[in-house]
Amino acid sequence: MSIVTSSSNPEYVDLVRDDFHKLSQSYDLLNNFMSLGTDRQFRYIAIKNMIPEKISPLETILDIGTGTGHLSNEAFKQNTGISVVGMDISHSMIEYCKDRDVYSAGSMNLVLGDAAKTPFRRHAFDGVMSGFVGRHFTDYPSTLHEHNRIIRKYGRIMMLEMGRRATRLAPIIDVYVGQMMSLLGKLAVLIVTRGKAPFRLLEETYARFHSPEELKKLYNDAGFITRYKLGLMGSIVVMLGLRK
Numbered sequence: 001m002s003i004v005t006s007s008s009n010p011e012y013v014d015l016v017r018d019d020f021h022k023l024s025q026s027y028d029l030l031n032n033f034m035s036l037g038t039d040r041q042f043r044y045i046a047i048k049n050m051i052p053e054k055i056s057p058l059e060t061i062l063d064i065g066t067g068t069g070h071l072s073n074e075a076f077k078q079n080t081g082i083s084v085v086g087m088d089i090s091h092s093m094i095e096y097c098k099d100r101d102v103y104s105a106g107s108m109n110l111v112l113g114d115a116a117k118t119p120f121r122r123h124a125f126d127g128v129m130s131g132f133v134g135r136h137f138t139d140y141p142s143t144l145h146e147h148n149r150i151i152r153k154y155g156r157i158m159m160l161e162m163g164r165r166a167t168r169l170a171p172i173i174d175v176y177v178g179q180m181m182s183l184l185g186k187l188a189v190l191i192v193t194r195g196k197a198p199f200r201l202l203e204e205t206y207a208r209f210h211s212p213e214e215l216k217k218l219y220n221d222a223g224f225i226t227r228y229k230l231g232l233m234g235s236i237v238v239m240l241g242l243r244k
């Protein structure tokens with residue numbers, strides 16, 4: 001695993017790293033519990049839409065904020081010829097990737113690094129994807145500019161996240177995700193980690209996250225042609241696109 005220490009916003013990145021370090025051991029359990037297992041379904045749909053069935057065996061995809069490797073593993077399940085680089089700011093989180101099939105099969109490399117300032121050469125990837133990470137990007141224009149730099153021409157981009165203000169049910173979803181899920185999360189984290197992990201991330205990042213239309217504009221401004229799909233009454237968004 002290579003180590004890259006530079007980051008776009010060191011204080012915020014330290015805060016996120018610290019929270020995920022404390023959560024890493026129980027991340028999979030908490031994720032399952034809080035999403036009632038629906039997160040797996042959304043990773044499946046996101047990958048199905050991002051990666052065509054007849055993929056060239058040499059395709060290399062970067063999974064930003066790979067965490068414990070669920071998204072990369074789903075990509076590998078659907079396309080065993082694929083090669084994935086998993087990047088994350090948290091060493092503790094990616095240690096758990098090593099349990100995934102994609103890693104055991106030798107189809108995944110792991111790198112420590114920040115989405116806004118990656119260590120990769122220009123046009124290094126056929127695609128860049130992320131699952132439930134986009135809420136943590138503090139500077140979208142420069143982060144997407146960086147993604148544009150490392151993807152080849154007509155390469156793919158995909159971001160799976162919780163959607164905000166996407167449908168008329170938005171106020172109800174805001175209460176559910178922003179308050180109820182957050183409360184459930186805090187409770188679960190307190191029990192599972194015996195009070196060791198803070199749980200400030202979901203509520204804060206959700207409240208300031210962009211709507212799908214705002215995201216589409218940010219991606220378009222950064223040189224991507226995008227469309228998006230919504231799931232679970234607009235509470236999930238899958239941004240899909242091509243680099244121009």
Ligand SMILES: C[S@@+](CC[C@H](N)C(=O)[O-])C[C@H]1O[C@@H](n2cnc3c(N)ncnc32)[C@H](O)[C@@H]1O
Pocket residue numbers: 013016017020064065066067068069070071087088089090093113114115116130131132133136137
């Ligand atoms: C909610 S987890 C998602 C993990 C995984 N993608 C999944 O689908 O389960 C978010 C992950 O993003 C990482 N992360 C947050 N901000 C990041 C950044 N700026 N660059 C790289 N990774 C980041 C965190 O350390 C954490 O592992």
